[in-house]
Amino acid sequence: MREFRRILLDGTAVDVERHDGLLVAGDGRTVKVDEAVHLSPVTPSKIICVHLNYASRVAEMMTTLPAAPTYFHKPVSALTGHDAAVVRPAGCKWLNYEGEIAIVIGRTARNIAPADAGDHIRGYTIGNDFGLHDFRDTDAGSMLRVKGADTLCPLGPGVVEGWDFRGKTIRTLVNGELRQDGTTDEMTWDMHYLVADIARTITLQPGDVLLSGTPAVSRTVYPGDVVEVRVEGLGTLRNHIVEGPASIRTDVGAQPTESEEVLSTAQGGDWGFRGIRKPRAS
Structure with a gap:
Protein backbone atom coordinates (compact mmCIF):
# COMPACT_ATOMS: atom_id res chain seq x y z
CA MET A 1 0.00 0.00 0.00
CA SER A 40 -8.02 17.76 1.85
CA PRO A 41 -6.03 14.98 0.15
CA VAL A 42 -8.06 15.33 -3.06
CA THR A 43 -9.86 18.11 -4.94
CA PRO A 44 -12.99 16.47 -6.31
CA SER A 45 -15.43 17.91 -8.79
CA LYS A 46 -18.24 16.32 -6.75
CA ILE A 47 -18.87 14.60 -3.42
CA ILE A 48 -21.69 12.03 -3.42
CA CYS A 49 -22.93 10.40 -0.22
CA VAL A 50 -25.14 7.39 0.44
CA HIS A 51 -27.93 7.87 2.98
CA LEU A 52 -28.01 4.51 4.76
CA ASN A 53 -25.74 1.49 4.27
CA TYR A 54 -24.53 0.01 7.59
CA ALA A 55 -26.79 -2.57 9.27
CA SER A 56 -26.26 -1.13 12.76
CA ARG A 57 -27.36 2.32 11.59
CA VAL A 58 -30.45 0.93 9.89
CA ALA A 59 -31.39 -0.92 13.08
CA GLU A 60 -30.74 2.15 15.22
CA MET A 61 -33.01 4.29 13.05
CA MET A 62 -35.75 1.63 13.25
CA THR A 63 -36.24 1.67 9.52
CA THR A 64 -35.70 -0.57 6.51
CA LEU A 65 -33.53 -0.08 3.49
CA PRO A 66 -34.96 0.60 0.05
CA ALA A 67 -34.25 -1.84 -2.76
CA ALA A 68 -31.31 0.29 -3.92
CA PRO A 69 -29.18 3.04 -2.35
CA THR A 70 -30.32 6.66 -2.19
CA TYR A 71 -27.87 9.53 -2.23
CA PHE A 72 -27.30 13.20 -1.52
CA HIS A 73 -24.61 15.68 -2.53
CA LYS A 74 -22.12 17.76 -0.53
CA PRO A 75 -20.69 20.86 -2.26
CA VAL A 76 -16.92 20.93 -2.65
CA SER A 77 -16.87 24.11 -0.54
CA ALA A 78 -17.58 21.85 2.46
CA LEU A 79 -14.12 20.28 2.19
CA THR A 80 -11.49 20.60 4.89
CA GLY A 81 -8.54 18.49 6.02
CA HIS A 82 -7.04 16.51 8.87
CA ASP A 83 -6.51 18.48 12.11
CA ALA A 84 -8.63 21.36 10.78
CA ALA A 85 -11.53 23.05 12.55
CA VAL A 86 -15.14 22.15 11.83
CA VAL A 87 -17.28 25.27 12.26
CA ARG A 88 -20.69 25.13 13.91
CA PRO A 89 -22.45 28.37 12.92
CA ALA A 90 -23.45 30.56 15.83
CA GLY A 91 -27.15 30.13 16.53
CA CYS A 92 -27.08 26.42 15.66
CA LYS A 93 -26.99 23.58 18.20
CA TRP A 94 -27.29 20.18 16.56
CA LEU A 95 -24.03 19.31 14.81
CA ASN A 96 -23.50 15.53 14.51
CA TYR A 97 -20.48 13.49 13.39
CA GLU A 98 -20.69 10.47 11.06
CA GLY A 99 -17.45 8.56 10.60
CA GLU A 100 -17.18 7.16 7.07
CA ILE A 101 -14.86 5.68 4.47
CA ALA A 102 -14.46 7.76 1.32
CA ILE A 103 -13.93 6.21 -2.09
CA VAL A 104 -11.60 8.20 -4.36
CA ILE A 105 -12.02 7.77 -8.11
CA GLY A 106 -8.85 7.23 -10.14
CA ARG A 107 -10.13 6.71 -13.69
CA THR A 108 -13.15 8.16 -15.42
CA ALA A 109 -16.12 5.89 -14.75
CA ARG A 110 -19.31 5.80 -16.81
CA ASN A 111 -21.69 2.88 -17.34
CA ILE A 112 -19.44 0.25 -15.76
CA ALA A 113 -20.29 -3.07 -14.14
CA PRO A 114 -19.76 -3.55 -10.39
CA ALA A 115 -17.15 -6.19 -11.23
CA ASP A 116 -15.12 -3.55 -13.08
CA ALA A 117 -15.55 -0.70 -10.61
CA GLY A 118 -12.36 -1.52 -8.69
CA ASP A 119 -10.33 -0.66 -11.78
CA HIS A 120 -11.68 2.89 -11.57
CA ILE A 121 -10.95 3.45 -7.87
CA ARG A 122 -7.67 5.14 -7.01
CA GLY A 123 -7.87 4.43 -3.30
CA TYR A 124 -9.61 5.32 -0.07
CA THR A 125 -9.49 7.96 2.61
CA ILE A 126 -11.41 8.72 5.80
CA GLY A 127 -14.33 11.12 5.88
CA ASN A 128 -16.54 12.65 8.52
CA ASP A 129 -19.98 13.44 7.14
CA PHE A 130 -20.91 16.15 9.64
CA GLY A 131 -24.56 17.20 9.65
CA LEU A 132 -26.16 20.39 10.93
CA HIS A 133 -29.56 19.03 11.93
CA ASP A 134 -30.90 22.48 12.82
CA PHE A 135 -31.89 22.62 9.13
CA ARG A 136 -33.35 19.14 8.90
CA ASP A 137 -36.96 20.32 8.91
CA THR A 138 -36.41 22.32 5.72
CA ASP A 139 -33.72 20.28 3.92
CA ALA A 140 -34.44 16.65 4.86
CA GLY A 141 -34.88 15.76 1.20
CA SER A 142 -31.85 17.43 -0.35
CA MET A 143 -29.71 17.56 2.84
CA LEU A 144 -28.01 20.61 1.29
CA ARG A 145 -27.81 22.86 4.34
CA VAL A 146 -27.79 19.91 6.75
CA LYS A 147 -24.68 18.39 5.21
CA GLY A 148 -23.30 21.11 2.93
CA ALA A 149 -22.16 23.96 5.17
CA ASP A 150 -18.53 25.08 4.97
CA THR A 151 -16.08 22.67 6.72
CA LEU A 152 -18.66 19.86 7.15
CA CYS A 153 -16.68 17.44 4.96
CA PRO A 154 -13.28 16.69 6.47
CA LEU A 155 -11.25 14.17 4.46
CA GLY A 156 -7.86 12.66 5.23
CA PRO A 157 -5.27 12.40 6.36
CA GLY A 158 -4.25 10.77 3.04
CA VAL A 159 -5.38 8.61 0.15
CA VAL A 160 -4.27 5.01 0.58
CA GLU A 161 -3.81 2.99 -2.60
CA GLY A 162 -3.92 -0.80 -2.60
CA TRP A 163 -6.18 -1.04 0.45
CA ASP A 164 -8.80 -3.80 0.64
CA PHE A 165 -12.03 -2.47 2.18
CA ARG A 166 -13.33 -5.86 3.25
CA GLY A 167 -13.54 -6.73 6.95
CA LYS A 168 -12.11 -3.45 8.22
CA THR A 169 -13.05 -1.70 11.47
CA ILE A 170 -14.31 1.88 11.56
CA ARG A 171 -14.51 3.73 14.87
CA THR A 172 -15.34 7.29 15.91
CA LEU A 173 -14.10 8.80 19.18
CA VAL A 174 -15.10 12.07 20.83
CA ASN A 175 -12.58 13.47 23.30
CA GLY A 176 -11.00 10.01 23.41
CA GLU A 177 -14.28 8.22 24.18
CA LEU A 178 -15.44 5.54 21.74
CA ARG A 179 -18.78 6.43 20.16
CA GLN A 180 -19.06 4.50 16.88
CA ASP A 181 -17.70 0.97 16.45
CA GLY A 182 -18.47 -0.82 13.21
CA THR A 183 -17.05 -2.90 10.42
CA THR A 184 -17.27 -2.69 6.66
CA ASP A 185 -18.87 -6.14 6.67
CA GLU A 186 -22.04 -4.34 7.86
CA MET A 187 -22.36 -2.59 4.53
CA THR A 188 -25.35 -3.64 2.45
CA TRP A 189 -23.81 -2.19 -0.72
CA ASP A 190 -20.03 -2.38 -1.01
CA MET A 191 -17.66 0.17 -2.54
CA HIS A 192 -17.75 -1.33 -6.02
CA TYR A 193 -21.55 -1.41 -6.09
CA LEU A 194 -21.81 2.25 -5.08
CA VAL A 195 -19.38 3.39 -7.78
CA ALA A 196 -21.13 1.38 -10.49
CA ASP A 197 -24.56 2.56 -9.36
CA ILE A 198 -23.70 6.26 -9.54
CA ALA A 199 -21.74 5.86 -12.78
CA ARG A 200 -24.82 4.58 -14.61
CA THR A 201 -25.99 8.18 -15.10
CA ILE A 202 -23.28 10.45 -13.62
CA THR A 203 -19.76 10.46 -15.00
CA LEU A 204 -17.24 10.09 -12.20
CA GLN A 205 -13.96 11.91 -12.81
CA PRO A 206 -10.53 11.29 -11.23
CA GLY A 207 -10.52 12.77 -7.74
CA ASP A 208 -14.28 12.51 -7.21
CA VAL A 209 -15.36 11.23 -3.82
CA LEU A 210 -18.14 8.90 -2.69
CA LEU A 211 -18.92 8.64 1.03
CA SER A 212 -20.04 5.10 1.79
CA GLY A 213 -22.18 5.39 4.93
CA THR A 214 -21.79 5.38 8.70
CA PRO A 215 -22.39 2.85 11.49
CA ALA A 216 -24.73 3.46 14.43
CA VAL A 217 -24.40 6.15 17.09
CA SER A 218 -24.12 9.47 15.32
CA ARG A 219 -24.51 12.06 18.08
CA THR A 220 -24.18 15.79 18.69
CA VAL A 221 -20.80 17.41 19.34
CA TYR A 222 -20.03 20.87 20.65
CA PRO A 223 -17.38 23.58 20.38
CA GLY A 224 -14.21 22.36 22.07
CA ASP A 225 -14.82 18.69 21.25
CA VAL A 226 -12.20 16.69 19.34
CA VAL A 227 -13.57 14.07 16.95
CA GLU A 228 -11.41 11.24 15.58
CA VAL A 229 -12.41 8.70 12.95
CA ARG A 230 -10.14 5.65 12.90
CA VAL A 231 -10.26 3.16 10.05
CA GLU A 232 -8.15 0.03 10.02
CA GLY A 233 -5.41 0.49 7.44
CA LEU A 234 -6.30 4.13 6.66
CA GLY A 235 -5.22 5.83 9.86
CA THR A 236 -6.96 8.55 11.88
CA LEU A 237 -8.81 11.67 10.74
CA ARG A 238 -8.93 14.21 13.56
CA ASN A 239 -10.88 17.47 13.74
CA HIS A 240 -11.97 19.90 16.43
CA ILE A 241 -15.25 21.79 16.70
CA VAL A 242 -15.38 25.58 16.93
CA GLU A 243 -18.25 28.05 16.95
CA GLY A 244 -18.52 30.42 14.03
CA PRO A 245 -18.10 34.15 14.67
CA ALA A 246 -21.46 35.17 13.22
CA SER A 247 -25.00 33.91 13.70
CA ILE A 248 -27.16 32.60 10.88
CA ARG A 249 -28.79 35.63 9.22
CA THR A 250 -32.41 36.13 10.21
CA ASP A 251 -33.37 38.42 7.32
CA VAL A 252 -33.35 35.65 4.69
CA GLY A 253 -34.13 31.96 4.38
CA ALA A 254 -35.40 29.22 6.68
CA GLN A 255 -34.16 29.49 10.25
CA PRO A 256 -32.70 26.77 12.51
CA THR A 257 -35.42 24.73 14.21
CA GLU A 258 -35.60 22.42 17.18
CA SER A 259 -38.58 20.20 16.39
CA GLU A 260 -39.09 16.71 17.73
CA GLU A 261 -37.76 15.38 14.44
CA VAL A 262 -34.58 17.44 14.73
CA LEU A 263 -34.02 16.39 18.34
CA SER A 264 -34.72 12.71 17.79
CA THR A 265 -32.34 12.57 14.83
CA ALA A 266 -29.57 14.50 16.58
CA GLN A 267 -29.82 12.68 19.90
CA GLY A 268 -30.28 9.13 18.70
CA GLY A 269 -32.47 6.57 17.05
CA ASP A 270 -34.47 5.41 20.04
CA TRP A 271 -37.50 7.44 18.94
CA GLY A 272 -38.58 8.61 22.37
CA PHE A 273 -41.09 10.96 20.77
CA ARG A 274 -44.54 9.86 19.67
CA GLY A 275 -46.77 10.86 16.83
CA ILE A 276 -44.01 12.08 14.48
CA ARG A 277 -42.86 10.97 11.09
CA LYS A 278 -39.55 9.15 11.22
CA PRO A 279 -37.01 11.33 9.41
CA ARG A 280 -34.93 10.16 6.53
CA ALA A 281 -31.63 9.03 8.01
CA SER A 282 -28.11 9.43 6.67
Missing part, protein backbone atom coordinates in the same frame (compact mmCIF):
# COMPACT_ATOMS: atom_id res chain seq x y z
CA ARG A 2 1.04 3.60 -0.63
CA GLU A 3 -0.31 6.70 1.07
CA PHE A 4 -0.43 10.16 -0.47
CA ARG A 5 -1.32 13.39 1.29
CA ARG A 6 -1.78 17.00 0.31
CA ILE A 7 -0.22 19.59 2.59
CA LEU A 8 0.69 23.24 2.75
CA LEU A 9 4.45 23.37 2.18
CA ASP A 10 6.23 26.71 2.05
CA GLY A 11 2.92 28.40 1.32
CA THR A 12 1.90 26.12 -1.56
CA ALA A 13 -0.43 23.11 -1.76
CA VAL A 14 1.84 20.14 -2.47
CA ASP A 15 1.16 16.43 -2.96
CA VAL A 16 3.45 14.27 -0.85
CA GLU A 17 3.96 10.58 -0.17
CA ARG A 18 4.21 9.19 3.32
CA HIS A 19 7.33 7.26 4.26
CA ASP A 20 6.88 6.25 7.91
CA GLY A 21 7.09 9.49 9.92
CA LEU A 22 8.03 11.70 6.97
CA LEU A 23 6.08 13.24 4.12
CA VAL A 24 8.18 13.50 0.97
CA ALA A 25 7.45 15.87 -1.90
CA GLY A 26 8.37 15.12 -5.50
CA ASP A 27 11.28 17.56 -5.35
CA GLY A 28 12.72 15.87 -2.28
CA ARG A 29 11.55 18.31 0.39
CA THR A 30 10.41 16.60 3.56
CA VAL A 31 8.27 17.45 6.57
CA LYS A 32 7.45 15.41 9.65
CA VAL A 33 3.94 13.97 9.63
CA ASP A 34 3.00 15.54 12.95
CA GLU A 35 4.28 18.97 11.86
CA ALA A 36 2.49 19.16 8.51
CA VAL A 37 -0.46 21.43 7.77
CA HIS A 38 -2.89 19.08 6.08
CA LEU A 39 -5.32 19.95 3.31
Whole structure:
Protein backbone atom coordinates (compact mmCIF):
# COMPACT_ATOMS: atom_id res chain seq x y z
CA MET A 1 0.00 0.00 0.00
CA ARG A 2 1.04 3.60 -0.63
CA GLU A 3 -0.31 6.70 1.07
CA PHE A 4 -0.43 10.16 -0.47
CA ARG A 5 -1.32 13.39 1.29
CA ARG A 6 -1.78 17.00 0.31
CA ILE A 7 -0.22 19.59 2.59
CA LEU A 8 0.69 23.24 2.75
CA LEU A 9 4.45 23.37 2.18
CA ASP A 10 6.23 26.71 2.05
CA GLY A 11 2.92 28.40 1.32
CA THR A 12 1.90 26.12 -1.56
CA ALA A 13 -0.43 23.11 -1.76
CA VAL A 14 1.84 20.14 -2.47
CA ASP A 15 1.16 16.43 -2.96
CA VAL A 16 3.45 14.27 -0.85
CA GLU A 17 3.96 10.58 -0.17
CA ARG A 18 4.21 9.19 3.32
CA HIS A 19 7.33 7.26 4.26
CA ASP A 20 6.88 6.25 7.91
CA GLY A 21 7.09 9.49 9.92
CA LEU A 22 8.03 11.70 6.97
CA LEU A 23 6.08 13.24 4.12
CA VAL A 24 8.18 13.50 0.97
CA ALA A 25 7.45 15.87 -1.90
CA GLY A 26 8.37 15.12 -5.50
CA ASP A 27 11.28 17.56 -5.35
CA GLY A 28 12.72 15.87 -2.28
CA ARG A 29 11.55 18.31 0.39
CA THR A 30 10.41 16.60 3.56
CA VAL A 31 8.27 17.45 6.57
CA LYS A 32 7.45 15.41 9.65
CA VAL A 33 3.94 13.97 9.63
CA ASP A 34 3.00 15.54 12.95
CA GLU A 35 4.28 18.97 11.86
CA ALA A 36 2.49 19.16 8.51
CA VAL A 37 -0.46 21.43 7.77
CA HIS A 38 -2.89 19.08 6.08
CA LEU A 39 -5.32 19.95 3.31
CA SER A 40 -8.02 17.76 1.85
CA PRO A 41 -6.03 14.98 0.15
CA VAL A 42 -8.06 15.33 -3.06
CA THR A 43 -9.86 18.11 -4.94
CA PRO A 44 -12.99 16.47 -6.31
CA SER A 45 -15.43 17.91 -8.79
CA LYS A 46 -18.24 16.32 -6.75
CA ILE A 47 -18.87 14.60 -3.42
CA ILE A 48 -21.69 12.03 -3.42
CA CYS A 49 -22.93 10.40 -0.22
CA VAL A 50 -25.14 7.39 0.44
CA HIS A 51 -27.93 7.87 2.98
CA LEU A 52 -28.01 4.51 4.76
CA ASN A 53 -25.74 1.49 4.27
CA TYR A 54 -24.53 0.01 7.59
CA ALA A 55 -26.79 -2.57 9.27
CA SER A 56 -26.26 -1.13 12.76
CA ARG A 57 -27.36 2.32 11.59
CA VAL A 58 -30.45 0.93 9.89
CA ALA A 59 -31.39 -0.92 13.08
CA GLU A 60 -30.74 2.15 15.22
CA MET A 61 -33.01 4.29 13.05
CA MET A 62 -35.75 1.63 13.25
CA THR A 63 -36.24 1.67 9.52
CA THR A 64 -35.70 -0.57 6.51
CA LEU A 65 -33.53 -0.08 3.49
CA PRO A 66 -34.96 0.60 0.05
CA ALA A 67 -34.25 -1.84 -2.76
CA ALA A 68 -31.31 0.29 -3.92
CA PRO A 69 -29.18 3.04 -2.35
CA THR A 70 -30.32 6.66 -2.19
CA TYR A 71 -27.87 9.53 -2.23
CA PHE A 72 -27.30 13.20 -1.52
CA HIS A 73 -24.61 15.68 -2.53
CA LYS A 74 -22.12 17.76 -0.53
CA PRO A 75 -20.69 20.86 -2.26
CA VAL A 76 -16.92 20.93 -2.65
CA SER A 77 -16.87 24.11 -0.54
CA ALA A 78 -17.58 21.85 2.46
CA LEU A 79 -14.12 20.28 2.19
CA THR A 80 -11.49 20.60 4.89
CA GLY A 81 -8.54 18.49 6.02
CA HIS A 82 -7.04 16.51 8.87
CA ASP A 83 -6.51 18.48 12.11
CA ALA A 84 -8.63 21.36 10.78
CA ALA A 85 -11.53 23.05 12.55
CA VAL A 86 -15.14 22.15 11.83
CA VAL A 87 -17.28 25.27 12.26
CA ARG A 88 -20.69 25.13 13.91
CA PRO A 89 -22.45 28.37 12.92
CA ALA A 90 -23.45 30.56 15.83
CA GLY A 91 -27.15 30.13 16.53
CA CYS A 92 -27.08 26.42 15.66
CA LYS A 93 -26.99 23.58 18.20
CA TRP A 94 -27.29 20.18 16.56
CA LEU A 95 -24.03 19.31 14.81
CA ASN A 96 -23.50 15.53 14.51
CA TYR A 97 -20.48 13.49 13.39
CA GLU A 98 -20.69 10.47 11.06
CA GLY A 99 -17.45 8.56 10.60
CA GLU A 100 -17.18 7.16 7.07
CA ILE A 101 -14.86 5.68 4.47
CA ALA A 102 -14.46 7.76 1.32
CA ILE A 103 -13.93 6.21 -2.09
CA VAL A 104 -11.60 8.20 -4.36
CA ILE A 105 -12.02 7.77 -8.11
CA GLY A 106 -8.85 7.23 -10.14
CA ARG A 107 -10.13 6.71 -13.69
CA THR A 108 -13.15 8.16 -15.42
CA ALA A 109 -16.12 5.89 -14.75
CA ARG A 110 -19.31 5.80 -16.81
CA ASN A 111 -21.69 2.88 -17.34
CA ILE A 112 -19.44 0.25 -15.76
CA ALA A 113 -20.29 -3.07 -14.14
CA PRO A 114 -19.76 -3.55 -10.39
CA ALA A 115 -17.15 -6.19 -11.23
CA ASP A 116 -15.12 -3.55 -13.08
CA ALA A 117 -15.55 -0.70 -10.61
CA GLY A 118 -12.36 -1.52 -8.69
CA ASP A 119 -10.33 -0.66 -11.78
CA HIS A 120 -11.68 2.89 -11.57
CA ILE A 121 -10.95 3.45 -7.87
CA ARG A 122 -7.67 5.14 -7.01
CA GLY A 123 -7.87 4.43 -3.30
CA TYR A 124 -9.61 5.32 -0.07
CA THR A 125 -9.49 7.96 2.61
CA ILE A 126 -11.41 8.72 5.80
CA GLY A 127 -14.33 11.12 5.88
CA ASN A 128 -16.54 12.65 8.52
CA ASP A 129 -19.98 13.44 7.14
CA PHE A 130 -20.91 16.15 9.64
CA GLY A 131 -24.56 17.20 9.65
CA LEU A 132 -26.16 20.39 10.93
CA HIS A 133 -29.56 19.03 11.93
CA ASP A 134 -30.90 22.48 12.82
CA PHE A 135 -31.89 22.62 9.13
CA ARG A 136 -33.35 19.14 8.90
CA ASP A 137 -36.96 20.32 8.91
CA THR A 138 -36.41 22.32 5.72
CA ASP A 139 -33.72 20.28 3.92
CA ALA A 140 -34.44 16.65 4.86
CA GLY A 141 -34.88 15.76 1.20
CA SER A 142 -31.85 17.43 -0.35
CA MET A 143 -29.71 17.56 2.84
CA LEU A 144 -28.01 20.61 1.29
CA ARG A 145 -27.81 22.86 4.34
CA VAL A 146 -27.79 19.91 6.75
CA LYS A 147 -24.68 18.39 5.21
CA GLY A 148 -23.30 21.11 2.93
CA ALA A 149 -22.16 23.96 5.17
CA ASP A 150 -18.53 25.08 4.97
CA THR A 151 -16.08 22.67 6.72
CA LEU A 152 -18.66 19.86 7.15
CA CYS A 153 -16.68 17.44 4.96
CA PRO A 154 -13.28 16.69 6.47
CA LEU A 155 -11.25 14.17 4.46
CA GLY A 156 -7.86 12.66 5.23
CA PRO A 157 -5.27 12.40 6.36
CA GLY A 158 -4.25 10.77 3.04
CA VAL A 159 -5.38 8.61 0.15
CA VAL A 160 -4.27 5.01 0.58
CA GLU A 161 -3.81 2.99 -2.60
CA GLY A 162 -3.92 -0.80 -2.60
CA TRP A 163 -6.18 -1.04 0.45
CA ASP A 164 -8.80 -3.80 0.64
CA PHE A 165 -12.03 -2.47 2.18
CA ARG A 166 -13.33 -5.86 3.25
CA GLY A 167 -13.54 -6.73 6.95
CA LYS A 168 -12.11 -3.45 8.22
CA THR A 169 -13.05 -1.70 11.47
CA ILE A 170 -14.31 1.88 11.56
CA ARG A 171 -14.51 3.73 14.87
CA THR A 172 -15.34 7.29 15.91
CA LEU A 173 -14.10 8.80 19.18
CA VAL A 174 -15.10 12.07 20.83
CA ASN A 175 -12.58 13.47 23.30
CA GLY A 176 -11.00 10.01 23.41
CA GLU A 177 -14.28 8.22 24.18
CA LEU A 178 -15.44 5.54 21.74
CA ARG A 179 -18.78 6.43 20.16
CA GLN A 180 -19.06 4.50 16.88
CA ASP A 181 -17.70 0.97 16.45
CA GLY A 182 -18.47 -0.82 13.21
CA THR A 183 -17.05 -2.90 10.42
CA THR A 184 -17.27 -2.69 6.66
CA ASP A 185 -18.87 -6.14 6.67
CA GLU A 186 -22.04 -4.34 7.86
CA MET A 187 -22.36 -2.59 4.53
CA THR A 188 -25.35 -3.64 2.45
CA TRP A 189 -23.81 -2.19 -0.72
CA ASP A 190 -20.03 -2.38 -1.01
CA MET A 191 -17.66 0.17 -2.54
CA HIS A 192 -17.75 -1.33 -6.02
CA TYR A 193 -21.55 -1.41 -6.09
CA LEU A 194 -21.81 2.25 -5.08
CA VAL A 195 -19.38 3.39 -7.78
CA ALA A 196 -21.13 1.38 -10.49
CA ASP A 197 -24.56 2.56 -9.36
CA ILE A 198 -23.70 6.26 -9.54
CA ALA A 199 -21.74 5.86 -12.78
CA ARG A 200 -24.82 4.58 -14.61
CA THR A 201 -25.99 8.18 -15.10
CA ILE A 202 -23.28 10.45 -13.62
CA THR A 203 -19.76 10.46 -15.00
CA LEU A 204 -17.24 10.09 -12.20
CA GLN A 205 -13.96 11.91 -12.81
CA PRO A 206 -10.53 11.29 -11.23
CA GLY A 207 -10.52 12.77 -7.74
CA ASP A 208 -14.28 12.51 -7.21
CA VAL A 209 -15.36 11.23 -3.82
CA LEU A 210 -18.14 8.90 -2.69
CA LEU A 211 -18.92 8.64 1.03
CA SER A 212 -20.04 5.10 1.79
CA GLY A 213 -22.18 5.39 4.93
CA THR A 214 -21.79 5.38 8.70
CA PRO A 215 -22.39 2.85 11.49
CA ALA A 216 -24.73 3.46 14.43
CA VAL A 217 -24.40 6.15 17.09
CA SER A 218 -24.12 9.47 15.32
CA ARG A 219 -24.51 12.06 18.08
CA THR A 220 -24.18 15.79 18.69
CA VAL A 221 -20.80 17.41 19.34
CA TYR A 222 -20.03 20.87 20.65
CA PRO A 223 -17.38 23.58 20.38
CA GLY A 224 -14.21 22.36 22.07
CA ASP A 225 -14.82 18.69 21.25
CA VAL A 226 -12.20 16.69 19.34
CA VAL A 227 -13.57 14.07 16.95
CA GLU A 228 -11.41 11.24 15.58
CA VAL A 229 -12.41 8.70 12.95
CA ARG A 230 -10.14 5.65 12.90
CA VAL A 231 -10.26 3.16 10.05
CA GLU A 232 -8.15 0.03 10.02
CA GLY A 233 -5.41 0.49 7.44
CA LEU A 234 -6.30 4.13 6.66
CA GLY A 235 -5.22 5.83 9.86
CA THR A 236 -6.96 8.55 11.88
CA LEU A 237 -8.81 11.67 10.74
CA ARG A 238 -8.93 14.21 13.56
CA ASN A 239 -10.88 17.47 13.74
CA HIS A 240 -11.97 19.90 16.43
CA ILE A 241 -15.25 21.79 16.70
CA VAL A 242 -15.38 25.58 16.93
CA GLU A 243 -18.25 28.05 16.95
CA GLY A 244 -18.52 30.42 14.03
CA PRO A 245 -18.10 34.15 14.67
CA ALA A 246 -21.46 35.17 13.22
CA SER A 247 -25.00 33.91 13.70
CA ILE A 248 -27.16 32.60 10.88
CA ARG A 249 -28.79 35.63 9.22
CA THR A 250 -32.41 36.13 10.21
CA ASP A 251 -33.37 38.42 7.32
CA VAL A 252 -33.35 35.65 4.69
CA GLY A 253 -34.13 31.96 4.38
CA ALA A 254 -35.40 29.22 6.68
CA GLN A 255 -34.16 29.49 10.25
CA PRO A 256 -32.70 26.77 12.51
CA THR A 257 -35.42 24.73 14.21
CA GLU A 258 -35.60 22.42 17.18
CA SER A 259 -38.58 20.20 16.39
CA GLU A 260 -39.09 16.71 17.73
CA GLU A 261 -37.76 15.38 14.44
CA VAL A 262 -34.58 17.44 14.73
CA LEU A 263 -34.02 16.39 18.34
CA SER A 264 -34.72 12.71 17.79
CA THR A 265 -32.34 12.57 14.83
CA ALA A 266 -29.57 14.50 16.58
CA GLN A 267 -29.82 12.68 19.90
CA GLY A 268 -30.28 9.13 18.70
CA GLY A 269 -32.47 6.57 17.05
CA ASP A 270 -34.47 5.41 20.04
CA TRP A 271 -37.50 7.44 18.94
CA GLY A 272 -38.58 8.61 22.37
CA PHE A 273 -41.09 10.96 20.77
CA ARG A 274 -44.54 9.86 19.67
CA GLY A 275 -46.77 10.86 16.83
CA ILE A 276 -44.01 12.08 14.48
CA ARG A 277 -42.86 10.97 11.09
CA LYS A 278 -39.55 9.15 11.22
CA PRO A 279 -37.01 11.33 9.41
CA ARG A 280 -34.93 10.16 6.53
CA ALA A 281 -31.63 9.03 8.01
CA SER A 282 -28.11 9.43 6.67
